[in-house]
Amino acid sequence: MSDTITKEQIFKPENIVYKKTDLMTDNVLSYCPGCGHGTAHRILMEVIDEMGLQSKTIGIAPVGCSVLAYEFMNVDMQQAAHGRAPALATAIKRLLPDKTVFSYQGDGDLAAIGTAETIHACNRGENFTVIFVNNGIYGMTGGQMAPTTLEGMKSSTSPYGRDPQSMGHPLKMTELVAQLPGTYYVTRQAVHTPAAVRKAKKAIRKAIELQQQKVGMTFVEVVSNCNSGWKMTPVDSNKWMVENMFPFYPLGDIKVDGKLVKEV
Amino acid sequence: MGKELRLMKGNEAFAEAVIRDGADGYFGYPITPQSEVMEYLMVEKPYEKTGMVVLQAESEVAAINMLYGGAGCGKKVLTSSSSPGMSLMQEGISYLAGSELPCIIMDAMRGGPGLGTIQPGQADYFQVTKGGGHGDYRLIVLAPASVQEMYDFVEISFDLAFKYRNPVIVLTDGAIGQMMEKVYIGEQKVRLTEEEIKEKYPWATLGKTPDRERNIITSLDLDPYRHERHNIKLQKKYKEIEKNEVRYEEINCDDADYIIVAYGTSARISQKSMDIAREKGIKVGIFRPISLWPFPKKALRQLSERVKGILAVEMSAGQMVEDIRMHAVESTPVEHYGRMGGVIPTPNEIVDVIENTFVKS
Numbered sequence: 210m211s212d213t214i215t216k217e218q219i220f221k222p223e224n225i226v227y228k229k230t231d232l233m234t235d236n237v238l239s240y241c242p243g244c245g246h247g248t249a250h251r252i253l254m255e256v257i258d259e260m261g262l263q264s265k266t267i268g269i270a271p272v273g274c275s276v277l278a279y280e281f282m283n284v285d286m287q288q289a290a291h292g293r294a295p296a297l298a299t300a301i302k303r304l305l306p307d308k309t310v311f312s313y314q315g316d317g318d319l320a321a322i323g324t325a326e327t328i329h330a331c332n333r334g335e336n337f338t339v340i341f342v343n344n345g346i347y348g349m350t351g352g353q354m355a356p357t358t359l360e361g362m363k364s365s366t367s368p369y370g371r372d373p374q375s376m377g378h379p380l381k382m383t384e385l386v387a388q389l390p391g392t393y394y395v396t397r398q399a400v401h402t403p404a405a406v407r408k409a410k411k412a413i414r415k416a417i418e419l420q421q422q423k424v425g426m427t428f429v430e431v432v433s434n435c436n437s438g439w440k441m442t443p444v445d446s447n448k449w450m451v452e453n454m455f456p457f458y459p460l461g462d463i464k465v466d467g468k469l470v471k472e473v
Numbered sequence: 474m475g476k477e478l479r480l481m482k483g484n485e486a487f488a489e490a491v492i493r494d495g496a497d498g499y500f501g502y503p504i505t506p507q508s509e510v511m512e513y514l515m516v517e518k519p520y521e522k523t524g525m526v527v528l529q530a531e532s533e534v535a536a537i538n539m540l541y542g543g544a545g546c547g548k549k550v551l552t553s554s555s556s557p558g559m560s561l562m563q564e565g566i567s568y569l570a571g572s573e574l575p576c577i578i579m580d581a582m583r584g585g586p587g588l589g590t591i592q593p594g595q596a597d598y599f600q601v602t603k604g605g606g607h608g609d610y611r612l613i614v615l616a617p618a619s620v621q622e623m624y625d626f627v628e629i630s631f632d633l634a635f636k637y638r639n640p641v642i643v644l645t646d647g648a649i650g651q652m653m654e655k656v657y658i659g660e661q662k663v664r665l666t667e668e669e670i671k672e673k674y675p676w677a678t679l680g681k682t683p684d685r686e687r688n689i690i691t692s693l694d695l696d697p698y699r700h701e702r703h704n705i706k707l708q709k710k711y712k713e714i715e716k717n718e719v720r721y722e723e724i725n726c727d728d729a730d731y732i733i734v735a736y737g738t739s740a741r742i743s744q745k746s747m748d749i750a751r752e753k754g755i756k757v758g759i760f761r762p763i764s765l766w767p768f769p770k771k772a773l774r775q776l777s778e779r780v781k782g783i784l785a786v787e788m789s790a791g792q793m794v795e796d797i798r799m800h801a802v803e804s805t806p807v808e809h810y811g812r813m814g815g816v817i818p819t820p821n822e823i824v825d826v827i828e829n830t831f832v833k834s
């Protein structure tokens with residue numbers, strides 16, 4: 210292969226294969242290499258960028274590994290107390306109905322400490338979008354059991370595996386909120402392969418588009434890996450996710466146009 | 474003062490003032506003895522008149538975090554609650570203070586601890602003036618003692634909240650909230666437009682426009698040195714507030730031998746005690762802190778130099794009295810008289826205490 214491409218050629222617009230959206234800042238991501246959070250950030254920001262919504266968007270960062278989302282997303286952002294993002298988003302959207310508002314939350318944030326805020330915001334049919342990154346664990350605090358941790362799954366606080374008898378069963382928040390009349394579009398996606406990323410981005414785009422029509426809550430779960438918390442390599446964690454997480458948290462739309470499309 | 478005169482309950486006057494002052498949003502959870510605030514707002518439908526949002530939250534935890542979201546957008550937002558609800562809000566209040574967000578939180582105190590009682594109390598003084606939530610923060614605390622002040626303190630509180638980017642507590646109780654008095658109502662103010670908010674509060678998250686960097690509302694900073702600088706900045710602000718925002722009232726203090734220090738309901742009752750005592754020839758005056766934080770320490774100290782005794786009257790086991798003791802001159806005795814559990818002291822009880830502890834001794 211002799212025809213190496215020069216720097217000048219690379220910079221030519223027609224040769225650009227991929228350009229980072231300006232809505233992602235140049236700050237170095239604080240996520241572990243291989244973690245799904247960064248990809249989820251990027252596709253969300255690409256959607257906001259492509260829809261020309263930067264100047265109208267207000268995002269809420271949670272408490273969790275993505276607590277610093279505001280360092281990476283180049284939109285106006287607020288950082289919420291653990292689990293309270295939907296309360297912030299509710300008020301923002303009520304006070305500024307023409308803004309695009311999203312909360313970005315982990316599974317501990319959304320499905321444990323913030324369960325009440327999540328369910329009530331969904332039940333009131335608040336017109337914002339929830340991006341729910343479910344990695345079945347508390348990543349930030351070092352891999353403790355989350356409400357979403359699978360049966361038998363090991364974590365630092367379920368070192369012999371989650372025993373549902375004493376530790377409860379994994380909680381399917383997405384199926385739960387889909388049953389509430391206030392949710393309009395509820396879907397479960399993943400970001401572990403290029404094809405999955407494309408699908409997840411489409412789903413986020415759909416959610417943000419629907420938000421403009423003020424039809425109710427739009428809710429996108431992203432099943433993701435936590436290679437650090439799961440104590441696996443990134444590659445192994447994605448494989449483990451496909452084999453173990455997806456059977457319990459099956460991908461696909463759960464509610465479309467306000468109607469359940471799947472038995473929950 | 475406004476021209477329109479009405480007969481109103483304290484809670485209603487507070488709610489009416491909120492509408493008239495052009496508030497943008499009320500978020501609350503029902504709890505006696507202040508549920509009339511949200512009920513009044515729901516009946517009045519300010520969303521049709523001024524566009525103000527009124528929302529019943531699922532809990533005080535949600536309500537205080539709704540304030541965070543709204544305040545972060547530069548909106549005039551408030552909530553009202555009572556002691557158990559206040560306890561639930563402490564995490565959110567700490568975040569509001571840390572992120573320097575303006576808002577009003579009205580606390581109609583009831584007797585505690587725990588579920589306590591729905592009757593009036595003043596035992597949240599420590600919670601609102603000393604902390605309650607985590608971290609080194611201060612709240613501006615105003616204590617109305619009449620229905621008129623329940624009305625007037627809304628405007629003052631919003632002004633202070635935005636001037637200093639800090640939560641303001643209106644500390645009251647069921648007696649002030651439920652009693653009816655005449656009240657002068659002000660003109661209807663127009664709510665700020667988004668453009669005006671942008672202009673006045675450039676920090677507000679209203680959407681990142683090309684003319685500025687993105688706005689971030691957060692209380693987090695993982696760099697300890699930078700975070701210490703943030704804390705130092707907060708402390709400077711609190712010093713500034715202590716310098717500028719002390720409020721108090723002195724009644725018949727000029728010739729007084731004895732001073733009752735009391736706020737809110739206790740101050741109202743003590744006024745009657747003062748009259749009874751003066752009829753008996755005991756020269757009693759009242760020093761009423763209006764701002765509980767910043768506490769009027771200088772004025773109290775000066776007064777303490779001139780009198781023979783100070784009696785703190787509180788509906789608690791003795792909370793404000795600690796601040797009085799800290800600032801009064803040592804040579805003047807400071808005593809405390811309090812009722813607890815929702816019991817309101819009678820004017821004669823207080824006179825008896827003055828006679829027994831100061832006059833006869």
Ligand SMILES: Cc1ncc(C[n+]2csc(CCOP(=O)(O)OP(=O)(O)O)c2C)c(N)n1
Pocket residue numbers: 272273274275291314315316317318319342344346347348349350355435
């Ligand atoms: C009130 C409160 N309790 C506990 C914590 C500690 N904490 C920080 S992040 C976290 C769990 C986050 O897990 P998750 O939401 O799943 O996010 P992830 O890091 O996995 O993305 C906990 C318990 C906190 N910050 N605040």
Ligand code: SF4
Pocket residue numbers: 239240241243244245246274344348349434435436437438
């Ligand atoms: S701890 Fe887990 S969730 Fe957090 S950044 Fe690392 S891999 Fe991602």
Ligand SMILES: [Mg+2]
Pocket residue numbers: 273315316317342343344345346347348355
């Ligand atoms: Mg998690």
